[in-house]
Amino acid sequence: MIDLEAVVALRAVATNGSVAAAADALGFTPSAVSQQIKRLERGTRVALLERAGRGVVLTDAGRQLVTSSATVLAELERIEADLHLAGGPAADRGPVVGEVRIGVFSTAVRGLLVDVLPKLRAEHPELRVPLRESEPWETIALVASGQRDLGIVHRWGGVALAMPDHLVETPLFTDVADVILRRDHPLAGASTLTPLDLADEDWIATFDSTICRQWLRRLFDGVSNAPRIVHESMEFENHLELVRAGLGVALVPRMGRPALHDDLVAIPTAQPASTRGVSAVHRRSQADSPALQVVLEGVRAGQPGFTSAQSSDAR
Secondary structure, rough: OOOOHHHHHHHHHHHHOOHHHHHHHHHOHHHHHHHHHHHHHHHHHHOEEEEEEOEEOOOHHHHHHHHHHHHHHHHHHHHHHHHOOOOOOOHHHOOOOOOOOOEEOOHHHHHHHHHHHHHHHHHHEEEEEEEEEHHHHHHHHHHHHOOEEEEEEEEEOOOOOOOOEEEEEEEEEEEEEEEEEOOOOOOOOOEEEEEOOOOOOEEOOOOOOOHHHHHHHHHHHOOOOEEEEEEEEOHHHHHHHHHHHOEEEEEEOOOOOOOOOOOOOEEEEOOOEEEEEEEEEEEHHOOOOHHHHHHHHHHHHOOOOOHHHHHHHHO
């Protein structure tokens, strides 16, 4: 009999690219993940991993097992959800128990989940909701592979965000990003700013691998030599401080953004507007899970963590 827990570990290696990264995603030690996969190899009598330099890659048999197991694991999730539903209406089934693992981008951690998670813990004390911060593409991969149960992702403008067929996407709300400038900047009095207005500015931005950076590049489509990225940081709070120091301008979302210092102003972009749709994603096989539905409803009811005092009106 194939050890399904070990199959999940193998799938995590395939998704994350290494035993160490898989262990981090699953909350195990690398040694524990290695032992699970060795046990799986003994049970199947085939090699599932092979050395590649200092790391490992899946063998053909390992890739086949990962691909074939997706349907089985999805069916087990459906069966588990059906068992929860078998007791009748939710009011008759007692407290919601179990674990819903969330993958979420950084601004939604402080702008949304810091309010949602305490409420869920108070209302459902036997429900565990651990979170892991990750970029939207990684979150989708983690949910699709079964390593996270619910993902909170964002999609900027026309930047593509591929969604596998076995995932369900639930729109939550729209966030807005403003250009942050020093109050003494020549453009600080504008009501909106276009890419042409900002073509000659020095920019502070997130890393090139992020979806936010991709949107910044898309914003300047058709404008030569822009944006000129001078400083890179993954933390938007750092962007604000670098702008305040006179080292450039930055595009910072409103959700999760602290109140701006008096030295700074926030101005929205136009032609195009910088907006991002925020969505929740989960596997279709979990649609009837009471635990997942409770968390999803909590997230849908949550309010983004920004106010008018942090928007463009605060100039």
